[in-house]
Amino acid sequence: MISEKVQARPELFLFKFVGNLQKEPMDKNDREYTNGDITVYWRPNKCVHATICYTQLIEVFNPRKRPWVNMQGATNEKIIEIVDKCPTDALTYCWNKDLENPPAPREKKETVTSEKPVEIQIMRDGPILVTGKIKLTDNDGKEYKTYSISSFCRCGASGNMPFCDGMHRKIGFEG
Amino acid sequence: MSDSSKPYNAEFSFKPGASLKIKGNFILKDSQGNIIPTGDYIKLCRCGKSKSQPFCDHSHRTA
Ligand code: SF4
Ligand code: FES
Ligand code: FES
DSSP: OOOHHHHHOGGGEEEEEOTTGGGSOOOTTOEEEEOSSEEEEEOGGGOOOOOHHHHHOTTTBOTTSSSSBOTTSSOHHHHHHHHHHOSSTTEEEEEHHHHHSSOOOOEEEEEOOSSOOEEEEEOTTSOEEEESOEEEEETTOOEEOOOSEEEEOSSSOOSSTTBOOSHHHHTTOOO | OOOOSOSOSEEEEEOTTSOEEEEESEEEEOTTSOBOOOOSEEEEOOSSOOSSTTBOOSGGGOO
16 A cells, blocks of 8 residues: 555655565564564664654554564554555565565665655654755764665754654653 | 766754754655745754744753
């Protein structure tokens, strides 16, 4: 399922294959969760704490619970819808039947790299999510490396300024 | 390199404890996904204290 937001601004997204998901080296923190039909892959080091997953489907994605992904919490369709909304590869999924057969190539939205305007999305109770090509400097003129998606702390509590490190959730930031 | 086109579309800069300044070609959206009309220069709050979120209202100065 394609989210409304993507439909509304299709020019902001390109598509790329993640069909070779299984070949990507696993990080020791990576996790898999399955309900028998689909498997959700969680790569914490790719997460930009955009908060989309747990603000939109807390029944499945609840960072306060262990395991934090409850595959019984919603239908396959709903889980896939939210996984597709994750702006990074932190959350991806695969149909289990495709794991046995040669995996069908799947598509996931990725950010543009062209002259499109930079998209600055305020996340509720969370960071500033920035998609596009930017230059980032501090007041001393030091330049920071940026990626096609960055999330900037808005709550004031991050330990990795200027980026969000997920602390907004711990301090209960509202805004 | 003689290419005059910039490799980025917007410039972000910040000062510890103060706002995030953004200049260039960008679209700002609120948490509902609605576009907030802006000029080509904005200052977004990074301290969490602004009364006019998401913009900086200089509340960061009053600790
Ligand atoms: S980046 Fe993906 S996994 Fe991380 S909080 Fe956002 S939606 Fe969830
Ligand atoms: S907004 Fe995420 S750590 Fe501040
Ligand atoms: S950074 Fe200026 S009010 Fe928060």
